[in-house]
Amino acid sequence: MSQPRVRPPAKPVGGDPITASALGHQPESLQAFLRLYGTLWSHGIVDQPTKEMARIRNARIVDCVVCKNTRFAGPREQGLTEDIVDQIRDGFEASDLTPRQKAVLRWTDAFLSPEPVPDEALRQEMLRHFKPAELVELTAAISIFMGFSKIAVSLGGMPETLPIMVEKTPDWPQ
Protein backbone atom coordinates (compact mmCIF):
# COMPACT_ATOMS: atom_id res chain seq x y z
CA MET A 1 0.00 0.00 0.00
CA SER A 2 1.26 3.51 -0.80
CA GLN A 3 1.53 5.97 2.05
CA PRO A 4 -1.55 8.18 2.45
CA ARG A 5 -0.81 11.86 1.90
CA VAL A 6 -3.89 12.86 3.87
CA ARG A 7 -4.98 10.80 6.87
CA PRO A 8 -8.67 10.20 7.60
CA PRO A 9 -10.25 12.61 10.08
CA ALA A 10 -9.81 11.62 13.73
CA LYS A 11 -13.53 12.05 14.37
CA PRO A 12 -15.49 11.43 11.16
CA VAL A 13 -19.02 12.82 10.95
CA GLY A 14 -20.49 9.49 9.78
CA GLY A 15 -19.68 5.83 10.17
CA ASP A 16 -19.65 4.72 6.53
CA PRO A 17 -16.31 3.98 4.79
CA ILE A 18 -16.34 7.04 2.54
CA THR A 19 -17.11 9.49 5.35
CA ALA A 20 -14.40 7.83 7.42
CA SER A 21 -11.88 8.30 4.57
CA ALA A 22 -9.80 11.41 3.91
CA LEU A 23 -12.81 12.86 2.08
CA GLY A 24 -14.47 13.17 5.48
CA HIS A 25 -12.30 16.26 6.08
CA GLN A 26 -14.79 18.16 3.92
CA PRO A 27 -18.23 16.84 4.96
CA GLU A 28 -20.23 19.49 3.08
CA SER A 29 -18.53 18.91 -0.24
CA LEU A 30 -18.72 15.16 0.30
CA GLN A 31 -22.48 15.36 0.75
CA ALA A 32 -22.80 17.49 -2.38
CA PHE A 33 -20.68 15.00 -4.30
CA LEU A 34 -22.74 12.05 -3.07
CA ARG A 35 -25.91 13.82 -4.16
CA LEU A 36 -24.39 14.40 -7.61
CA TYR A 37 -23.24 10.78 -7.82
CA GLY A 38 -26.64 9.50 -6.70
CA THR A 39 -28.37 11.67 -9.29
CA LEU A 40 -26.09 10.33 -12.00
CA TRP A 41 -26.55 6.67 -11.14
CA SER A 42 -30.15 6.41 -9.96
CA HIS A 43 -31.93 9.42 -11.49
CA GLY A 44 -30.41 9.45 -14.96
CA ILE A 45 -31.54 8.57 -18.47
CA VAL A 46 -28.56 6.51 -19.66
CA ASP A 47 -28.73 2.82 -18.76
CA GLN A 48 -26.52 1.79 -15.85
CA PRO A 49 -24.45 -0.84 -17.74
CA THR A 50 -23.33 1.82 -20.21
CA LYS A 51 -22.20 4.15 -17.43
CA GLU A 52 -20.51 1.25 -15.64
CA MET A 53 -18.52 0.42 -18.77
CA ALA A 54 -17.29 4.01 -18.99
CA ARG A 55 -16.51 4.02 -15.26
CA ILE A 56 -14.42 0.86 -15.48
CA ARG A 57 -12.62 2.02 -18.63
CA ASN A 58 -11.72 5.24 -16.81
CA ALA A 59 -10.61 3.31 -13.70
CA ARG A 60 -8.25 1.18 -15.77
CA ILE A 61 -6.73 4.18 -17.55
CA VAL A 62 -6.31 6.31 -14.41
CA ASP A 63 -5.21 3.12 -12.62
CA CYS A 64 -7.30 3.51 -9.49
CA VAL A 65 -7.24 0.16 -7.69
CA VAL A 66 -10.41 0.83 -5.69
CA CYS A 67 -12.37 2.03 -8.75
CA LYS A 68 -11.10 -0.86 -10.89
CA ASN A 69 -12.29 -3.46 -8.42
CA THR A 70 -15.63 -1.93 -7.52
CA ARG A 71 -18.77 -3.13 -9.29
CA PHE A 72 -22.16 -1.55 -8.79
CA ALA A 73 -25.03 -3.96 -8.26
CA GLY A 74 -27.46 -2.29 -10.67
CA PRO A 75 -25.39 -2.75 -13.84
CA ARG A 76 -24.71 -6.38 -12.89
CA GLU A 77 -28.41 -7.05 -12.42
CA GLN A 78 -29.00 -5.44 -15.81
CA GLY A 79 -26.62 -7.80 -17.59
CA LEU A 80 -23.10 -6.40 -17.31
CA THR A 81 -21.26 -9.65 -16.63
CA GLU A 82 -17.58 -10.08 -15.78
CA ASP A 83 -17.13 -11.59 -19.25
CA ILE A 84 -18.09 -8.21 -20.69
CA VAL A 85 -16.05 -6.30 -18.11
CA ASP A 86 -12.98 -8.37 -19.04
CA GLN A 87 -13.18 -6.91 -22.55
CA ILE A 88 -12.96 -3.30 -21.36
CA ARG A 89 -9.24 -3.29 -22.03
CA ASP A 90 -6.77 -2.03 -24.59
CA GLY A 91 -7.52 -4.01 -27.71
CA PHE A 92 -11.28 -3.76 -27.16
CA GLU A 93 -11.74 -2.93 -30.84
CA ALA A 94 -11.08 -6.59 -31.67
CA SER A 95 -13.35 -7.87 -28.90
CA ASP A 96 -16.88 -9.24 -29.00
CA LEU A 97 -18.33 -6.03 -27.56
CA THR A 98 -21.23 -4.52 -29.47
CA PRO A 99 -20.69 -1.47 -31.73
CA ARG A 100 -22.50 0.67 -29.12
CA GLN A 101 -20.28 -0.61 -26.30
CA LYS A 102 -17.15 0.03 -28.36
CA ALA A 103 -18.37 3.53 -29.12
CA VAL A 104 -18.72 4.21 -25.38
CA LEU A 105 -15.13 3.11 -24.81
CA ARG A 106 -13.87 5.24 -27.72
CA TRP A 107 -15.74 8.20 -26.25
CA THR A 108 -14.20 7.56 -22.83
CA ASP A 109 -10.73 7.29 -24.31
CA ALA A 110 -11.21 10.55 -26.21
CA PHE A 111 -12.34 12.29 -23.03
CA LEU A 112 -9.29 11.09 -21.10
CA SER A 113 -6.79 11.87 -23.87
CA PRO A 114 -4.42 14.85 -23.70
CA GLU A 115 -6.42 16.53 -26.48
CA PRO A 116 -10.04 15.80 -25.51
CA VAL A 117 -11.66 16.64 -28.83
CA PRO A 118 -13.63 13.95 -30.70
CA ASP A 119 -13.30 13.84 -34.44
CA GLU A 120 -16.31 14.12 -36.71
CA ALA A 121 -16.58 10.36 -37.25
CA LEU A 122 -16.77 9.71 -33.51
CA ARG A 123 -19.32 12.48 -33.01
CA GLN A 124 -21.57 11.02 -35.68
CA GLU A 125 -21.13 7.53 -34.33
CA MET A 126 -22.16 8.64 -30.85
CA LEU A 127 -25.22 10.39 -32.24
CA ARG A 128 -26.25 7.15 -33.92
CA HIS A 129 -26.30 5.42 -30.53
CA PHE A 130 -27.31 8.22 -28.14
CA LYS A 131 -29.76 11.11 -28.03
CA PRO A 132 -28.11 14.48 -27.29
CA ALA A 133 -29.34 14.50 -23.69
CA GLU A 134 -27.95 10.99 -23.18
CA LEU A 135 -24.62 12.05 -24.63
CA VAL A 136 -24.46 14.99 -22.23
CA GLU A 137 -25.13 12.64 -19.33
CA LEU A 138 -22.54 10.12 -20.48
CA THR A 139 -19.91 12.83 -20.92
CA ALA A 140 -20.71 14.32 -17.51
CA ALA A 141 -20.52 10.81 -16.05
CA ILE A 142 -17.00 10.31 -17.39
CA SER A 143 -15.96 13.68 -15.97
CA ILE A 144 -17.21 12.60 -12.54
CA PHE A 145 -15.61 9.14 -12.76
CA MET A 146 -12.28 10.64 -13.81
CA GLY A 147 -12.38 13.22 -11.06
CA PHE A 148 -13.19 10.73 -8.33
CA SER A 149 -10.49 8.29 -9.39
CA LYS A 150 -7.88 11.04 -9.69
CA ILE A 151 -8.79 12.23 -6.20
CA ALA A 152 -8.29 8.71 -4.88
CA VAL A 153 -4.90 8.12 -6.52
CA SER A 154 -3.49 11.57 -5.79
CA LEU A 155 -4.29 11.33 -2.07
CA GLY A 156 -2.31 8.08 -1.86
CA GLY A 157 -2.87 5.25 0.60
CA MET A 158 -4.09 2.94 -2.15
CA PRO A 159 -3.66 -0.85 -1.75
CA GLU A 160 -1.73 -2.71 -4.44
CA THR A 161 -4.57 -5.15 -5.10
CA LEU A 162 -8.15 -5.73 -4.02
CA PRO A 163 -10.77 -8.39 -4.69
CA ILE A 164 -13.83 -7.50 -6.76
CA MET A 165 -16.27 -5.68 -4.47
CA VAL A 166 -19.95 -5.45 -5.40
CA GLU A 167 -21.48 -2.28 -3.94
CA LYS A 168 -24.97 -0.90 -3.82
CA THR A 169 -25.68 1.38 -6.78
CA PRO A 170 -25.29 4.99 -5.57
CA ASP A 171 -28.44 6.94 -4.84
CA TRP A 172 -29.14 10.16 -3.00
CA PRO A 173 -27.69 10.19 0.52
CA GLN A 174 -30.22 9.75 3.31
Next chain:
Amino acid sequence: MSWLPEQAPGSNPLERVYGLRPNLFEAWRDFAQLFWEKRLLDPVLLELVRLRVAQMHQAAFPLASRRPEARAAGLSEAKIAELDHWWRSPAFGATEQACLRFAEQFVLDAKGMTDEQARPVVQALGEPGTVALVEALAIFDGFGRFCRMLEIEPEDA
Protein backbone atom coordinates in the same frame (compact mmCIF):
# COMPACT_ATOMS: atom_id res chain seq x y z
CA MET B 1 -21.56 26.58 -30.73
CA SER B 2 -21.88 22.97 -29.70
CA TRP B 3 -22.16 20.36 -32.43
CA LEU B 4 -25.01 18.67 -30.58
CA PRO B 5 -28.13 18.87 -32.75
CA GLU B 6 -30.38 19.80 -29.81
CA GLN B 7 -30.06 22.48 -27.20
CA ALA B 8 -31.92 23.30 -24.02
CA PRO B 9 -33.23 26.78 -23.21
CA GLY B 10 -30.57 28.81 -21.47
CA SER B 11 -28.80 32.14 -21.25
CA ASN B 12 -25.33 30.82 -22.11
CA PRO B 13 -23.71 27.93 -24.04
CA LEU B 14 -23.20 25.83 -20.90
CA GLU B 15 -26.84 26.06 -19.87
CA ARG B 16 -27.94 25.16 -23.39
CA VAL B 17 -25.84 21.98 -23.39
CA TYR B 18 -25.72 20.77 -19.77
CA GLY B 19 -29.31 21.93 -19.40
CA LEU B 20 -30.34 18.96 -21.56
CA ARG B 21 -29.89 17.02 -18.32
CA PRO B 22 -31.42 19.45 -15.84
CA ASN B 23 -31.32 17.45 -12.59
CA LEU B 24 -27.72 16.43 -13.21
CA PHE B 25 -26.74 19.98 -14.12
CA GLU B 26 -28.32 21.29 -10.93
CA ALA B 27 -26.51 18.72 -8.76
CA TRP B 28 -23.20 19.45 -10.51
CA ARG B 29 -23.62 23.20 -10.06
CA ASP B 30 -24.46 22.77 -6.38
CA PHE B 31 -21.24 20.79 -5.91
CA ALA B 32 -19.06 23.14 -7.94
CA GLN B 33 -20.45 26.31 -6.34
CA LEU B 34 -19.78 25.06 -2.83
CA PHE B 35 -16.05 25.68 -3.08
CA TRP B 36 -16.65 29.39 -3.68
CA GLU B 37 -19.68 29.91 -1.48
CA LYS B 38 -18.24 28.14 1.56
CA ARG B 39 -14.70 29.37 0.91
CA LEU B 40 -13.24 25.89 1.22
CA LEU B 41 -10.03 27.39 -0.19
CA ASP B 42 -8.66 30.88 -0.62
CA PRO B 43 -10.55 32.23 -3.70
CA VAL B 44 -7.41 33.62 -5.33
CA LEU B 45 -5.68 30.25 -5.10
CA LEU B 46 -8.81 28.48 -6.32
CA GLU B 47 -9.13 30.83 -9.30
CA LEU B 48 -5.48 30.42 -10.22
CA VAL B 49 -5.71 26.63 -10.36
CA ARG B 50 -9.08 26.84 -12.15
CA LEU B 51 -7.62 29.01 -14.88
CA ARG B 52 -4.39 27.02 -15.13
CA VAL B 53 -6.34 23.79 -15.66
CA ALA B 54 -8.46 25.54 -18.29
CA GLN B 55 -5.28 26.73 -20.01
CA MET B 56 -3.93 23.18 -20.09
CA HIS B 57 -7.12 22.01 -21.78
CA GLN B 58 -7.32 25.09 -24.03
CA ALA B 59 -10.90 25.28 -22.81
CA ALA B 60 -12.18 28.63 -24.00
CA PHE B 61 -15.39 28.66 -21.99
CA PRO B 62 -13.89 28.49 -18.49
CA LEU B 63 -10.97 30.66 -19.63
CA ALA B 64 -13.36 33.44 -20.62
CA SER B 65 -14.90 33.81 -17.17
CA ARG B 66 -13.61 35.29 -13.92
CA ARG B 67 -14.84 34.46 -10.45
CA PRO B 68 -15.95 37.59 -8.63
CA GLU B 69 -14.80 36.14 -5.30
CA ALA B 70 -11.21 36.05 -6.56
CA ARG B 71 -11.36 39.52 -8.03
CA ALA B 72 -12.78 40.86 -4.76
CA ALA B 73 -9.93 39.16 -2.93
CA GLY B 74 -7.40 41.03 -5.05
CA LEU B 75 -6.57 38.80 -8.03
CA SER B 76 -5.58 41.07 -10.90
CA GLU B 77 -5.57 40.51 -14.66
CA ALA B 78 -1.85 41.29 -14.59
CA LYS B 79 -1.24 38.27 -12.39
CA ILE B 80 -3.52 36.07 -14.50
CA ALA B 81 -1.45 37.08 -17.52
CA GLU B 82 1.57 35.52 -15.81
CA LEU B 83 -0.19 32.20 -15.28
CA ASP B 84 0.93 30.47 -18.46
CA HIS B 85 4.55 30.81 -17.32
CA TRP B 86 3.98 30.74 -13.55
CA TRP B 87 7.13 28.69 -12.87
CA ARG B 88 9.41 31.57 -13.89
CA SER B 89 7.24 34.42 -12.71
CA PRO B 90 7.90 36.28 -9.44
CA ALA B 91 4.16 37.00 -9.18
CA PHE B 92 3.43 33.70 -7.45
CA GLY B 93 4.20 32.81 -3.87
CA ALA B 94 5.46 29.45 -2.64
CA THR B 95 2.01 28.07 -1.82
CA GLU B 96 0.62 29.14 -5.18
CA GLN B 97 3.55 27.55 -6.98
CA ALA B 98 3.18 24.31 -5.03
CA CYS B 99 -0.53 24.16 -5.82
CA LEU B 100 -0.03 24.96 -9.50
CA ARG B 101 2.60 22.23 -9.76
CA PHE B 102 0.21 19.83 -8.02
CA ALA B 103 -2.63 20.88 -10.34
CA GLU B 104 -0.59 20.24 -13.47
CA GLN B 105 0.42 16.79 -12.28
CA PHE B 106 -3.21 16.03 -11.38
CA VAL B 107 -4.33 16.85 -14.91
CA LEU B 108 -1.49 15.12 -16.72
CA ASP B 109 -1.05 11.98 -14.62
CA ALA B 110 -2.59 11.88 -11.16
CA LYS B 111 -1.13 8.43 -10.49
CA GLY B 112 2.32 9.89 -11.08
CA MET B 113 1.92 12.40 -8.24
CA THR B 114 5.02 12.27 -6.03
CA ASP B 115 5.38 12.88 -2.32
CA GLU B 116 7.68 15.78 -3.20
CA GLN B 117 4.85 17.39 -5.16
CA ALA B 118 2.19 16.69 -2.55
CA ARG B 119 4.08 17.46 0.67
CA PRO B 120 4.33 21.27 0.28
CA VAL B 121 0.63 21.41 -0.57
CA VAL B 122 -0.39 19.46 2.54
CA GLN B 123 1.98 21.57 4.65
CA ALA B 124 0.53 24.81 3.31
CA LEU B 125 -3.16 23.95 3.14
CA GLY B 126 -3.48 21.34 5.87
CA GLU B 127 -5.37 18.08 5.36
CA PRO B 128 -8.86 19.62 4.92
CA GLY B 129 -7.46 22.19 2.50
CA THR B 130 -5.70 19.53 0.48
CA VAL B 131 -8.91 17.53 0.20
CA ALA B 132 -10.72 20.68 -0.96
CA LEU B 133 -7.99 21.29 -3.54
CA VAL B 134 -8.14 17.80 -5.06
CA GLU B 135 -11.93 17.94 -5.19
CA ALA B 136 -11.82 21.32 -6.91
CA LEU B 137 -9.21 20.04 -9.35
CA ALA B 138 -11.47 17.11 -10.17
CA ILE B 139 -14.24 19.55 -11.05
CA PHE B 140 -11.99 21.85 -13.12
CA ASP B 141 -10.27 19.02 -14.98
CA GLY B 142 -13.56 17.31 -15.77
CA PHE B 143 -15.24 20.54 -16.76
CA GLY B 144 -12.49 21.59 -19.17
CA ARG B 145 -12.65 18.24 -20.91
CA PHE B 146 -16.47 18.29 -20.93
CA CYS B 147 -16.41 21.68 -22.67
CA ARG B 148 -13.90 20.51 -25.27
CA MET B 149 -15.74 17.25 -26.00
CA LEU B 150 -19.10 18.95 -26.52
CA GLU B 151 -17.67 22.19 -27.97
CA ILE B 152 -19.02 24.53 -25.35
CA GLU B 153 -17.41 27.86 -26.18
CA PRO B 154 -18.03 31.51 -25.34
CA GLU B 155 -20.69 33.23 -27.43
CA ASP B 156 -18.18 35.45 -29.20
CA ALA B 157 -15.60 32.72 -29.93
